[in-house]
Amino acid sequence: MDYFIELFCSGLTRGAIYALIALGYTMVYGIIGLINFAHGEIYMIGAFTSFIVATVLSIYGFPLLAIVVLAGLAAVVWSSAYGYTVEKIAYKPLRHAPRLSPLISAIGMSIFLQNYVLLAQTSDFLPFPTLIPEFAFMEPVAHIVGSTDIVILITTTIMMLILTVVIKGTKVGKAMRATSQDRTMAMLVGINVNRIISVTFIIGSALAAVGGLLIASHIGQINFFIGFLAGIKAFTAAVLGGIGSIPGAVLGGLVLGLTESFATGYVSSDYEDVFAFSLLVFILIFKPSGLLGKAETKKV
Amino acid sequence: MKLMKTRKFVAAAALMLAISAPVAGMAGDTIKFGVAGAHSGDLASYGLPSVNAAKLVIDQVNAKGGINGKKIEMLVEDDVCKPEVATNTATKLVSQGAEVVLGHICSGATKSALPIYKNANVLVMSPSATNPELTYSGEYPNFFRTIAPDDVQAKVDVEFALNKLGYTKIAVIHDKGDYGKGFAEFAKSFLDKSGKAEVVLFEGVTPGAVDYSAIVQKIKKSGAQAVMFGGYHPEASKIIGMMKKKRLDAAFISDDGVKDDTFIKVAGADAEGAYASGPKDTTKNPLSIKAKEEHKAAFGADPGAFFENAYAATLAMVNAIEKAGSTDLEALKKALQTEKVDTPLGNIYFDKNGDAIGVGFSVYQVQNGKFVELN
Known part of the structure; x- marks a missing residue:
């Protein structure tokens, strides 16, 4: 039973991270129907920004809490700026082009950002500072669920709650929902659609940046390529939960994380990805729009 | 372009030949020393240091009057590390009358070239081909090497874990790559064969x-006393970090891909106490220091990959020719197997398969943020 709980906790941590990144995919898809392949790179840039800020601040001897908050803020702001700029440069000019064009543009952006970080920073793995300390009160259960796991779970939950409030309760959220339902109609009733799209990219990037900071301090290392696999997995999570649906992204992330964790624990880690992607295929066969996705009649 | 370079190289070699021939007197009075390997193309950086090494040793021998009164003549041929080119390279060297050959560099190219040398009774010594089969299969009695085969690392690590550390339950983990999985499979087979430990x-x-926490929990459940990891340092540092986080108290034993300072830099305090095998430390060997200085003086740069192995191989072959008094294969083999020779790799001789004894791997441990060789 202990073993089951251990695996469950590992799965939750993994799933929470997937969910944070998957939200960016699903929100962008919901608004403009684009799969933003550069999203994994935004996550990577968030991790790098927090790495640089945290390293510099720790040289100046700032207290740990200040470092975490400032590094997190810097990562959020910087990644959002990247997300915003990527949309303006690579997607906005293609708004009325065939669907395939922005998709290719997104892949190009992803390759560009990876190589940009590779050249501007380094190809080596860098040690990420321990931003989340080992809490003393966690010690009795540290072998099952560590301090970083708890922090990741709590932070993810808080981010989800804030996002839900923003989308359900604010004017911007209402405009986002309207744009996602029908862009032309939203424009007709006076919503500045371009601004709403930018806001969506900014929110998605901010969430990815938080994910980058959390996972980097959980595993203690970063390099320019970490966005690729995380991005692929998060995209899978988004599709699994129903792309375009926000609760779906969260559910998809958790289901994927738990599946991987249990596959490793009870079968073999050799088959971790086999199980994860078999699950995806299985769910899409029986529910093509994903777990919580709404069935679309529109031809793609 | 590649072809041009090769041609220039051949031309240069021919010119060298033309110049050195009159010095040596009659052309038939020289010992023909073939050097084969990747000298152009994307793997040239593995092959060119061997040419430099052979040239340094041979120039010294010739300056002292050669071996038993005969000068050595170098024949350099490129195989671009491709098996299909290597057969041509070998045929060319044999037809030019090469009596011993330093090479080839890549395992695949070596394997395809060896039958040709075998038929011509030519001794071949590679500084870098690590495929275990080349010596273990017994198919190539004319083949020797100054680098340890791939499975030796696994053997060294397993013996260390069983005999020095006395573990009986070991988890073997790898990164699914050729190198890591190869190491892990060798380690598993040695552990199974030993009968002393169980691969849990x-x-x-x-x-x-x-995140690697699920696999770490699984290792914990398996009750392993040690984790043997085949792969490279990025995964190793993640796993060892996660082991500490999940309070898993097991030793960490790994391979050459982990014995890298980046591992210590990234894993930080978590790396302390980890074991990794790596080539024996030669930096304190006076011959190694001398060979590197010679290279710097002659070529103005630090030597590249396998330089010391090639230097040692050339020394061993020169020594064997001198002791055997001829280039007859049987006489050379006997000399290689019985006469010890001082090289930058240490004092070496060869076993009956053709593998160098005295060359190989040591186990290192991270102590106070540095890899320390354990004996």
């Missing part, structure tokens, strides 16, 4: 995954 877990992890 044998699994591959996905490189680059966001």
Whole structure:
């Protein structure tokens, strides 16, 4: 039973991270129907920004809490700026082009950002500072669920709650929902659609940046390529939960994380990805729009 | 362009020949020393240091009057590390009358070239081909090498874990790559054969995954006293970090791919106490220091990959020719197997398969943020 709980906790941590990144995919898809392949790179840039800020601040001897908050803020702001700029440069000019064009543009952006970080920073793995300390009160259960796991779970939950409030309760959220339902109609009733799209990219990037900071301090290392696999997995999570649906992204992330964790624990880690992607295929066969996705009649 | 370079190289070699021939007197009075390997193309950086090494040693021998009154003549041929080119390279060297050959560099190219040398009774010594089969199969009695085969690392690590550390339950983990999985499979077979320890877990992890806590929990459940990891340092530092986080108290034993200072830099305090095998430390060997200085003086740069192995191989072959008094294969083999020779790799001789004894791997441990060789 202990073993089951251990695996469950590992799965939750993994799933929470997937969910944070998957939200960016699903929100962008919901608004403009684009799969933003550069999203994994935004996550990577968030991790790098927090790495640089945290390293510099720790040289100046700032207290740990200040470092975490400032590094997190810097990562959020910087990644959002990247997300915003990527949309303006690579997607906005293609708004009325065939669907395939922005998709290719997104892949190009992803390759560009990876190589940009590779050249501007380094190809080596860098040690990420321990931003989340080992809490003393966690010690009795540290072998099952560590301090970083708890922090990741709590932070993810808080981010989800804030996002839900923003989308359900604010004017911007209402405009986002309207744009996602029908862009032309939203424009007709006076919503500045371009601004709403930018806001969506900014929110998605901010969430990815938080994910980058959390996972980097959980595993203690970063390099320019970490966005690729995380991005692929998060995209899978988004599709699994129903792309375009926000609760779906969260559910998809958790289901994927738990599946991987249990596959490793009870079968073999050799088959971790086999199980994860078999699950995806299985769910899409029986529910093509994903777990919580709404069935679309529109031809793609 | 590649072809041009090769041609220039051949031309240069021919010119060298023309110049050196009159010095040596009659052309038939020289010992023809073939050097084959990747000298152009994307793997040239593995092959060219061997040419430099052979040239340094041979120039010294010739300056002292050669071996038993005969000068040595170098024949340099490129195989671009491709098996299909290597057969031509070998045929060319044999037809030019090469009596011994330093090479080839890549295992695949070496394997395809060896039958040709075998038919011509030519001694071949590689500084870098690590495929275990080349010596173990017994098919190539004319083949020797100054580098340890791939499975030696696994053997060294397993013997260390069983005999020095006395573990009986070991989890073998790898990164699913050729190198890591190869190491892990050798380690598993040695552990199974020893009968002293049980392999409680044998699994591959996905490189680059966001989190390794599930596999760490599984290792913990398996009751392993030690984790033997085949792969490179990025995954190793993630796994060892996660082991500390999940309070798993097991030793960490790994391979050459982990014995890298980046491992210590990234894993930080978590790396303390970890074991990794790596080539024996030669930096304190006076011959190694001398060979590197000679290279710097002659070529104005630090030597590249396998330089010391090639230097040692050339010394061993020169020594064997001198002791045997001829280039007859049987006489050379006997000399290589009985006469010890001082090289930058240490004092070496060869076993009956053709593998160098005295060359190989040591186990290192991270102590106070540095790899320390354990004896």
